[in-house]
Every structure is written in C-alpha cells, then in structure tokens.
Amino acid sequence: MRILVVSDAWRPQVNGVVRTLDTLKTELERTGHDVVMVTPDRFRSIPCPTYPEIRLALRPGPKVARMIEEAQPCAIHIATEGPLGWAARRYCIRRGIPFTTAYHTRFPEYIQARFRLPLRLSYAVMRRFHGASSSVMVATQGIETELARRGFARISRWSRGVDTELFRPRPEAKGETGPFAGLPGPIFLYVGRVAVEKNIKAFLAIDLPGTKVVVGDGPQLDEMKRKHPEVHFTGAKFGEELAVHYAAGDVFVFPSRTDTFGLVLLEALASGLPVAAYPVPGPNDVIGSHPAGVLDEDLGKAARAALVIDPALCRAHALEFSWGAAARQFVDNLAPFETFPAPGRPARRLSAA
Structure with missing residues (x-):
C-alpha cells in the first residue's frame, strides 16, 4: 500500500515526533509498504517564533495538492497540526478523501507555557483540526481519556516501540x-x-x-x-x-x-x-x-x-515494546480508499471486509 504521510516535523529537527515518523517509515518499508513523506524540507519556510529549529512552510497549499496528486496514495495520514497539516486537511476535505491524524504533541499546553494562551481556545482549534479525521491516533490510554473528556471523537491507539539492539546496557x-x-x-x-x-x-x-x-x-x-x-x-x-x-x-x-x-x-x-x-x-x-x-x-x-x-x-x-507491533497498529488505523479519486469525484473507502 502506498501511504502518504504529511508532517511539519522532520529532519534535521531532533524530537520524538521526528524519530517516531522516521522509524515508522523504515518499519513500513521493511514490510513492503511504499511511504511518501510531505515535509518542510521540500518547501520555502521560515523559522517558528521562539522555536527556530522548527521550520514553517510558506503558502504550502498548491504544492501540497500537487504532491498528493503525484503520489496517488492509497491512504493519507496527517501527523501534525502545522501549515502542511492544515493544507493537506483542506485538500482532503474538498476532494472527499478520508484521512487519519495523530495527536503527538500537547500543543495547547506548549502554547500556554510559551504565550499564556488559554487552554480552551487552543483545544477548540485542535478539536476542529482533528474533527474531520477518520481516526485520531494516540499513543496511550491516558491521552485517549483526556482527549475524549475534551470532546475529541474516533480515537484509536497507536503505541510506540524502541530499538533494543541500539539502546542496551553497556x-x-x-x-x-x-x-x-x-x-x-x-x-x-x-x-x-x-x-x-x-x-x-x-x-x-x-x-x-x-x-x-x-x-x-x-x-x-x-x-x-x-x-x-x-x-x-x-x-x-x-x-x-x-x-x-x-x-x-x-x-x-x-x-x-x-x-x-x-x-x-x-x-x-x-x-x-x-x-x-x-x-x-x-x-x-x-x-x-x-x-x-x-x-x-x-x-x-x-x-x-x-x-x-x-x-x-x-x-x-x-x-x-516493539516497533513492528506499533507499525501494524498504525496500518490498521488508516482509512484506505480503493483508487485515488479523479477530479470532481469523492474517494471510495475500502470496505471493512
């Protein structure tokens, strides 16, 4: 299956989201899937205020649309709520293409820590972003419970793994x-x-x-x-x-x-x-x-x-904790469609059978 992943977090950034997606890509490709990444290094970008290591894509909508259409994916996953994520979300909604999202980062708490913005406002934006998703993937029961309490729906589990050959007692x-x-x-x-x-x-x-x-x-x-x-x-x-x-x-x-x-x-x-x-x-x-x-x-x-x-x-x-098991969870949570839709036609979801 060809899987297109959209992420505003990618190399050379160093954080848990990047490492998770990088390892996921490797594991999915190892098991025969084709993974296409839509990431900030392929766009004109500016440094994020107060966090210059993160690059924010400038006016990414048209290019994101072209990249999705060129890839002709079987499933689309939007990993982050940044400019690329919003652009991919808009494209999918307009074309009737199902997609999944992930809640990697507690952005409302991060924004509150940096800018003192009330949590209720940030969570309202997060609910809107994830509300159109076929499945909001979260890593733990604790986060699932918290998001459900805040009005998020269609939450599914996507755990994490660890490379136990690299990380070992020495x-x-x-x-x-x-x-x-x-x-x-x-x-x-x-x-x-x-x-x-x-x-x-x-x-x-x-x-x-x-x-x-x-x-x-x-x-x-x-x-x-x-x-x-x-x-x-x-x-x-x-x-x-x-x-x-x-x-x-x-x-x-x-x-x-x-x-x-x-x-x-x-x-x-x-x-x-x-x-x-x-x-x-x-x-x-x-x-x-x-x-x-x-x-x-x-x-x-x-x-x-x-x-x-x-x-x-x-x-x-x-x-x-196994990356193989985590990758299988991810694939099971996706919302694949039969063929990439022609202009003016909605995507047809694959049946559960």
Whole structure:
C-alpha cells in the first residue's frame, strides 16, 4: 500500500515526533509498504517564533495538492497540526478523501507555557483540526481519556516501540573510557530538548547527590547553562553516541508534564536505566506501577528512590515494546480508499471486509 504521510516535523529537527515518523517509515518499508513523506524540507519556510529549529512552510497549499496528486496514495495520514497539516486537511476535505491524524504533541499546553494562551481556545482549534479525521491516533490510554473528556471523537491507539539492539546496557560505558568518566556519581540523566515545555527547570532545581547530566539542545540551553554551572551539558547526541550516553547513566529523570508518550522513557529503560518522573500521562502509561521506575510529585524523592532499582527489570520492561507491533497498529488505523479519486469525484473507502 502506498501511504502518504504529511508532517511539519522532520529532519534535521531532533524530537520524538521526528524519530517516531522516521522509524515508522523504515518499519513500513521493511514490510513492503511504499511511504511518501510531505515535509518542510521540500518547501520555502521560515523559522517558528521562539522555536527556530522548527521550520514553517510558506503558502504550502498548491504544492501540497500537487504532491498528493503525484503520489496517488492509497491512504493519507496527517501527523501534525502545522501549515502542511492544515493544507493537506483542506485538500482532503474538498476532494472527499478520508484521512487519519495523530495527536503527538500537547500543543495547547506548549502554547500556554510559551504565550499564556488559554487552554480552551487552543483545544477548540485542535478539536476542529482533528474533527474531520477518520481516526485520531494516540499513543496511550491516558491521552485517549483526556482527549475524549475534551470532546475529541474516533480515537484509536497507536503505541510506540524502541530499538533494543541500539539502546542496551553497556557496562563499559560506566568505566574510565565512558562519556561521564571523572564526574561524581551517581549520574542523574535527562535526554531531550532544553525547552520550557519540557519543564527541565524542575529537574535542575532538585537537590540530588552526584551529577546531573543534560543531553540535548534547545532554546533554553544557554540560559540553563548560565543558571546551573554545576550541571554537565553535553549538547545533542545521536545514534550510537546517544545510546552510549544513556548506558552511562544511573537514573533517567523525566520532568515533563506535557508529553503524550515520551519515547526517551523506552530508550532509557532499554539501556537499563530506571525512570523517575511525575505521575502524569506518558509516565503513567509507560511505567505506571511497574517496578522499573518511580513516579512521584516529589521528583527528587522519585530520583533518589530509583537508584536501587535493578537495571534488569528496566530492560525486561522495554523489551515488551516493539516497533513492528506499533507499525501494524498504525496500518490498521488508516482509512484506505480503493483508487485515488479523479477530479470532481469523492474517494471510495475500502470496505471493512
């Protein structure tokens, strides 16, 4: 099946949405599907205000329409609520083409954190965007429950996976040649964007023994470096180097209250790191009452308690999450149509049979 995916988030951005879609594309192609990506790198764009790493496509409507028609897809998935997402949505609605969407990011909370816009206004926009979708894919039960309470409909589950070959325990990473050699232990690790919506200040403010390490880049990096000279900032890491940094830590601290899942949680667990986090959607769904982590409103208490968790428990829990299973969920949620519709004719959905 040829699947067209529209996303305002794509390489070279570094975030969970990009990594999820990139891995999904690879997994779908591995199983015989043809995936066409409509992404900002193929458009004239400008930096997003307060978030310059994100590029916003300028007047993308005509080109998005051409790209969809040239691809002749069997199913269309709109991954993000940015300019490309809105352009693809308008095209599909006008042509009567079914499409699916995903709720990757709690944009209302992000916007509130940055601009103090009331949540009710942002959620009204989100409901309008997703309201025409055949299926709104979410990663966890917690997010599904929250969206249903806010009036979203036709919600389906699309979980996440982790590369357990790349992210694995590496005893040598904790030795004299490891990335944190010479730093006082234990190592409390954060991996992710250094941005206000990630609530990183909560992690940096708590009193912990040893060393706090931040792996990642973002708009608050320079500010956090000035405020917290005692913290070890490594910048962004990728691939094998990132995996080694995970394995060199002792506890993974996840301070975000706004993530819909938290792919980094699985990467940390697969590397043998116990998780300390708040009891909010994302951590509640990935960790819950499992002994691989500690969830507490006192983040410092959770981090200290997580030190005694057996790394083998963490690894075993991560092994339950498969990208193959996640890709099958994604395909099952799609709204395929028999053939791409000719101008003036609506698409015909494939029957359930």
